[in-house]
Amino acid sequence: MRHRIAILGLATGLLLAACSSASPEAKDAAVSTPTSTEPTTTSIAAVDPTPTTTPARSPLAELVTPVGSAQYDPADHIDDRPLPTSITIEGIGITAAPVVDVGVKDNGDMEIPGADGVGWYRFNATPGEPGSAVLAAHISFDGQPGVFRYLDEASVGDRVVIQFDDGTTSEFEIIELDQYDKQELPTDRVFAKTGDPVLTLITCGGDFNRSLRSYEDNVVAYAIPIGV
């Protein structure tokens, strides 16, 4: 209330001006009338509202943080990232194996293409983006060797080349190979949405359980970008 003492008459005039300028039509009308021979009250509306009071800065101001604009930006809703199309790991005999984008099955499992394909998990990063880009392929599918048949024989230092649908390629270097019991697959790490870019290659390994038609383990190779 102590800030409201000031200049009531002037304030009222400007307030009316401010109110009318809040309407686009009123503002346009005001802007279009400066050639009028005699000044009218509408010309005041063309003037930006000037402070009639200067409220003290609240101590709360130190505790609030602007977090940008909520205005709709179409660019936020268009996914135009280059997508991976093939993978080459010469060290284990993989040459330009096709990569397709995959999601999740109804039972919550990651989708995996047939023996000849590699699935890129479309809900995570593309290779080279922040977070984990996940590529998975079979070790063996319906009696045929899968693309990642020999992933467990890759070595730290092996090069991985990813080709994208815009014609570009990115190179990665394997830095770590792990074998996990499937019940203990570190999904938080494997499917990390954030963090340094890592290319995570997954297949199966360990003993094959014939009754479940499934392997006991997952073999995971982690690779990081090189030459960037």
Add this chain to the structure above:
Amino acid sequence: MKKLIAVFAATLMTLAIAAPAMAQSEARIHLIHGIPDTPVDVIVDGEAVFTDFNFGDTQDLSSLAGATLVGLQVVLAGTDTVAIDAGDVDLPASGNYSITANLDAVGTPTITVFANDTAAIDAGSGRLQVRHTAAAPAVDVKADGAVAFSNLSNPNEAKADLPAATYSVEVVPTGADEPVVIGPADIAVKDGESLIVYAVGSLEGGSLTVLTESITGLGAAPEAVPTGNSPVESGIPLGMVAGMLVIATIAVGGGLTLARRSN
């Protein structure tokens, strides 16, 4: 009033020191300006918390969780014209909230508090929460041509978990196909994220549009990565030998292979 603000002042240093820890607490409170073409100042107990707050701007009030905003007023920027006189407003002590300054159904500026749904989302899905905070009648919200949410009125919301994808969204009067009052606009529902879309502005004033905010980190990873349904031959050397084995398999087990393929 004065007592409370005095309490704020007295605890300011404590709060400032505690702020990093509080930021990690569960409280997340955002204030969103949802009235087009109306820059405002936000006043608490006669003092400006922030000034020249513009349409779409968002302020994080999480550090004030549990506090009472005494005599909260929203005034037209740089003036004394009170657009919203909200009185004393208690901020939630914990939880995830969005507070909007918006128009009610008939165009009067008001404050609306929404609790955000932060329940876990299945892998491969995202959440869409749509809030009617515009001076407009009830609407239907269509996604890819089909009504996703019907008869949504100010200040209500509707929500659904959807397969993560980009949807073409239109807003039409309830029960009608046209006129399309907002959109069509591409809306990307992302894996593990809740996208909150606010219909804002005024139908009469021709300023209907949308604001958006998202809450991330609600998702899940796939349950498993099943990458093998048949055994590999054990004890067999690599490379060419494997190739030879394929040939041997064809030669010896051709009939069996054919039988399997016919399944």
